[in-house]
Amino acid sequence: QKEVEQNSGPLSVPEGAIASLNCTYSDRGSQSFFWYRQYSGKSPELIMFIYSNGDKEDGRFTAQLNKASQYVSLLIRDSQPSDSATYLCAVNRSGGSNYKLTFGKGTLLTVNP
Amino acid sequence: DAGVIQSPRHEVTEMGQEVTLRCKPISGHNSLFWYRQTMMRGLELLIYFNNNVPIDDSGMPEDRFSAKMPNASFSTLKIQPSEPRDSAVYFCASDSGINTIYFGEGSWLTVV
Numbered sequence: 266q267k268e269v270e271q272n273s274g275p276l277s278v279p280e281g282a283i284a285s286l287n288c289t290y291s292d293r294g295s296q297s298f299f300w301y302r303q304y305s306g307k308s309p310e311l312i313m314f315i316y317s318n319g320d321k322e323d324g325r326f327t328a329q330l331n332k333a334s335q336y337v338s339l340l341i342r343d344s345q346p347s348d349s350a351t352y353l354c355a356v357n358r359s360g361g362s363n364y365k366l367t368f369g370k371g372t373l374l375t376v377n378p
Numbered sequence: 379d380a381g382v383i384q385s386p387r388h389e390v391t392e393m394g395q396e397v398t399l400r401c402k403p404i405s406g407h408n409s410l411f412w413y414r415q416t417m418m419r420g421l422e423l424l425i426y427f428n429n430n431v432p433i434d435d436s437g438m439p440e441d442r443f444s445a446k447m448p449n450a451s452f453s454t455l456k457i458q459p460s461e462p463r464d465s466a467v468y469f470c471a472s473d474s475g476i477n478t479i480y481f482g483e484g485s486w487l488t489v490v
Contacts, residue, residue, distance in 0.1 A: 297477070308469055308481035309421070353421065365434065366479065370420035 268292060269356050271369035279377050284341040286372050288354030291335070298330055298337045299355040299366065309353055313339070344376040380404075382482035384470050390488045396458040399485045401470030402451055407480075409473040412445055412455050415484075416466045424468075427453065460489045 270289050278284045286300075297316050301309040315321045315328040315337065327340040337356075341348055351371040358365070383402040391397055403410050412424040425435040427447045435445070442461070447453040457464055465488050471481045 299477075308484050310481070311478050314477050365423055365426065367423075368421040 268367045269354055269369040271352075271354050271372045273370060274373040275375050276372055277375045277377060278344050280344060280346060282344050282376075284344045284348065284374055284376070286339040286341075286352050286354075286374065287336060288338065288356075288369055289336045290354075290356045290367075292356065292358060292367075293332075293335065294358050295335075295356045297357045298328070299357070300326075300328060300337075300339045301353040301355060301368075303351045303353055303371065305350070312352075341374075344374075346376050346378050349374055349376050382470055382472050382480050384468075384482035384485050386485055387483060388486045388488075390490065391460055393461055393489055394459045395489075396456065397460045397464075397487060397489075399455040399468050399470075399487070401453045401455070401482060403453070403470070403472030404474070404480055405451070407472035407474045408450070409475065410447060410453050411471040411473070411479065412453070413469040413471060413481075414466045415469060421469070424455070457487075460487075462489045465489050 268291050299314045300312045302312050303309045313323055313328045315330045318330050318332055321328045325342045329338045351373050353371045354369040355366040385400045408429050410427040413421050415421045424437045425445045426433050430447045445455045467484045467486050469481050469484045471479045473479045
C-alpha cells in the first residue's frame with residue numbers, strides 16, 4: 266500500500282462548481298496534513314495545513330480530516346479557471362516539524378470556463 | 379525576500395558527466411530539503427539538513443548522489459556520474475519551523 270494515495274485525475278469541473286479532492290494515507294501515526302498546489306512547470310506552494318479532525322476553512326478552501334478513516338480532503342468552492350493545477354497531499358508523522366513530508370502523486374484539476 | 383534560489387534552472391548533460399545543483403535557502407530558515415520529482419515517483423525527499431547538519435539522507439538513491447551544506451546560506455546536490463534515469467526536476471526547499479515549506483523554482487535536469 267502506498268503511503269499517500271490520491272486519484273491522479275484529471276478531475277474536471279465547471280467554473281463556479283465545488284471541486285473535491287481526496288487523499289488517503291497509510292500511517293496511523295501521521296499527525297499533520299498539508300495541501301499544496303502546483304501549476305504546470307512551477308514549484309509546489311502550500312495552500313493549507315490541518316492537524317485536528319474536522320474542517321478547517323480558509324477563503325474558498327476547506328480542508329477536512331478524518332483520522333479514523335485515514336483520509337483528508339480539500340474542497341474548493343466557486344472554482345475558477347485559475348485553480349486549474351495539480352494538487353498534492355502531504356503527510357507528516359511528526360506533529361510539529363515539516364521533517365520528512367510524504368507526498369502523494371497529486372490530482373490534476375481542470376476548471377472549465 | 380528573494381525566496382529559495384536554485385541554479386541552474388535547466389541543465390542538459392551527457393551520461394557519465396558530473397552534475398552540481400545549487401541552492402540558497404531563505405535567510406533565517408534552519409531546515410533545508412532536497413526533493414526530486416518525476417512523473418513515475420512523484421515528489422520524493424532525498425535529504426534533509428537542520429542547522430547545516432544532514433539529519434536524514436535515506437532518500438538518496440545511491441552513492442552517485444551526495445549533498446553538502448557548508449553554511450546556512452548554501453547547499454549543493456551532486457550527481458557523479460549522471461545517468462539518464464536521473465532526469466527529473468530537483469527542488470530545494472527551506473523551512474523556518476512554522477509549518478510552511480518554501481520551494482525553489484526547481485532545477486530541470488535532463489541526462490542524455
